[in-house]
Each structure stands twice: as structure tokens, then as C-alpha cells.
Amino acid sequence: MSETRPDDRFDTLAVHAGQAPEATTGAIMPPIFQTSTYVQPAIAEPLGGIYDYARVANPTREALERNLAALEGGSHGLAFASGLSAIECVIKRLSAGDHVVSEENTYGGTTRMFSRVLEKLGVAFTYVDTRDPEAVAAAITPATRLVHVETPTNPMMRLCDIAAVAEIAHAAGALLMVDNTFASPYNQRPLELGADLVVHSTTKYLNGHSDVIGGALIVRDQELFDDLAFVRKSTGAVPGPMDAWLTLRGTKTLHLRMQRHNASGQRIAEWLEAHPKVDRVVYPGLPSHPQHELARRQMSGFTGMISVDVGTLDRARGLVEHTRLFQLAESLGGVESLISVPARMTHASVPAERRERMGVTDGLVRLSVGIEDADDLIADLSRALD
Numbered sequence: 001m002s003e004t005r006p007d008d009r010f011d012t013l014a015v016h017a018g019q020a021p022e023a024t025t026g027a028i029m030p031p032i033f034q035t036s037t038y039v040q041p042a043i044a045e046p047l048g049g050i051y052d053y054a055r056v057a058n059p060t061r062e063a064l065e066r067n068l069a070a071l072e073g074g075s076h077g078l079a080f081a082s083g084l085s086a087i088e089c090v091i092k093r094l095s096a097g098d099h100v101v102s103e104e105n106t107y108g109g110t111t112r113m114f115s116r117v118l119e120k121l122g123v124a125f126t127y128v129d130t131r132d133p134e135a136v137a138a139a140i141t142p143a144t145r146l147v148h149v150e151t152p153t154n155p156m157m158r159l160c161d162i163a164a165v166a167e168i169a170h171a172a173g174a175l176l177m178v179d180n181t182f183a184s185p186y187n188q189r190p191l192e193l194g195a196d197l198v199v200h201s202t203t204k205y206l207n208g209h210s211d212v213i214g215g216a217l218i219v220r221d222q223e224l225f226d227d228l229a230f231v232r233k234s235t236g237a238v239p240g241p242m243d244a245w246l247t248l249r250g251t252k253t254l255h256l257r258m259q260r261h262n263a264s265g266q267r268i269a270e271w272l273e274a275h276p277k278v279d280r281v282v283y284p285g286l287p288s289h290p291q292h293e294l295a296r297r298q299m300s301g302f303t304g305m306i307s308v309d310v311g312t313l314d315r316a317r318g319l320v321e322h323t324r325l326f327q328l329a330e331s332l333g334g335v336e337s338l339i340s341v342p343a344r345m346t347h348a349s350v351p352a353e354r355r356e357r358m359g360v361t362d363g364l365v366r367l368s369v370g371i372e373d374a375d376d377l378i379a380d381l382s383r384a385l386d
């Protein structure tokens, strides 16, 4: 019988948490409950008290949710159809007239959802540079219910001091939500630093194999979980059981994959920083990162995400269209290396003036370093840069 204990370490939790052999056969892998509904023995008496309809409950999804909760050190997890639908669920818990303070350099799709979809419903958003806790404090109003940060940010690798901002949010009676997609729970655990909610695009490191779109929320409070579960059941952005199962397969190797992403990310960032054709490398694991000290305090590894400025769109194009192993694509966090130009791809929906101010220039290239041989990846970049 595989049952985890609270003192089990991360690598053990990754493999076992949330799963037990199936009762009738002993199948070691959780079954994919590919069903939309469940037969009830009597009117409104679903088995287990919850299995009445698969939007509400699905055992495959629940295994993933227990696993993710254990990895983030939370009490409950909620899986979603995408990272954006997980974030949306938290906003839909609010009411018209409520206010949210958000990091200005989030994934472009997050800002687009806030400013072009959710603002119309009467929730107000203020965007600030959350590297500065004072800027968060200054943006808070009596209507602020939520502070939303991403750390490291996509793609500028800005860091937010989670403990400091949690204190500011809580003093104002607001919750702190941390998008932990870039770090992964292997490298950073926001709930332990005071955050109330962790959100993931599980599409990225958690699933890790570029074959599922998914999202998750992890919390440590029963009431908050109940509220969010109610919004999700009422609005419906649940993942299918097959996607939940694939993501659970991914998290079993999260620790091993992250060790390689961290090691190769560091090596390639150092190599790029010494390259004459690269103007600037942004990577929290480099002493040149302006928040390197915070990175070392708050994170235990620095991932495979690196941004480099090569000066112009032409030079960026020369790089991203000539790599062989680093493939030109959106997304990140998979076993294979990807390369992109955020200003023209993932962050094209962010107003140009704001992009420029944050450093998301046309010459900025984002790398997602995969788990291939690091020497092969360096040779690939070397050829393309030359």
C-alpha cells in the first residue's frame, strides 16, 4: 500500500502522493475514469457523497489534485482546463467593484484576460512592478481583495519577495496569489512563504512533456478551497480525465527533470553571458541578476528559463530561425528546448509602450532549456549566434 506521510520528502511525494493501488485489481496506476456521470443507488445519494457528475468530481482528477497539493505543501488542489482558467476562477470569486493589484510583467495572456475580458465585468486592476514591495503597498485601496504576482516573471525574470508582499497583502485584508509556473514547486514553495494561493499553468514544468494544456490552484485553507471549488463547479473549466492522468504521469519525474533544467539552465546562462554577440542575459542564478540575493534566499534552483537581449529584431530572427535543437515555439518547461521572441509572440498583446518599459524589446529572445545534452544545446546556440 503506497501512502505518503507528512514527513516524506519532495522526491517521494512526487512519485506517490495522492495515489493508492486501485481497490478491485491492485492496478498500480490510477485508472482513467473516462466518464461523464455516475449511477446513484438512490435519489440524490451519490456514491462517496460526491460522485454525481464529472464536472463536480472525478477520481483521476482528484489523484492529480492531491499530488499537486503535496508538492506545494498545501492542503487542497484544484485542477483546471488551462492555467488561465485557474487564474480566472480566482477573479470570479470577486465581485464588481473589487480591486486587484497585479504584477505588470505577467504572461501576456494573463494581462489580456484581466484588461480585455474581466475588467468589463467591473473588477478593477492596477499593474505595478512587484519587485518593489512599496509599489504594491502604494497601489492598495480599500477595495483591494487580491494581490497577484508572478515570480520569476515571464519573460523578464523579475522576482517578487513573496514573504514581504504577503505581509503587505494581509495587512490590507487581501489575499496573495503567486503564479509559480516558472519556478515549479521543486524550486520555490510560495505557501510556505506566506502566499494564500499558488497558481500553475501545468502545461509547463509540472506536466513537462508539451502534450497537455492544464492549470491548477493550490491552497492551504478549507474555506478558500470550498469557495473556489464552488466557482469551478458552477463555471465548468475542468480538465478531462486523460489530461489529468498525463499530468500526474509528468509530476512523477518533476524532481529529476528540474535537476537537469536547473543545471543546464545555469551552465547555458553562464556561457551566453560570456558570448560577445549577446548584450545581456537575464537569469536569476547569475550574480549579474539584480535580485540574485533574493533568488538565493527564496528559490532552491533557477530553472531552464533564460532571456537574452541580442539588440534588434533582425538579430533575434537570425538566432531563433537558425537553431536546430531549440525549436521556435510558444510555451516552455517541456523536456525539449524551445526558443521564442516574446515581443512578437507570447507578449504581442501587451501595449508596445509597456513592453518597452519592461525591457520586452524586439531583440529579446527567451530560451526554455530542455533536458537534452547541455553540450549539444550550447553547440546549437553557438552555430546560430555565429
Ligand code: LCS
Pocket (backbone or CB within 6 Å): 082, 083, 084, 085, 107, 109, 110, 150, 154, 179, 181, 182, 200, 201, 202, 203, 213, 214, 215, 330, 331, 332, 346
Ligand atoms: N502563467 C504563466 C506564467 C504562463 O507562462 C502561462 C502561459 C499561463 C499562466 C497561462 O497558462 P495556459 O492557460 O497557457 O496553460 N505561458 C505561455 C508562454 O509563455 N508561451 O505560451 C504560453
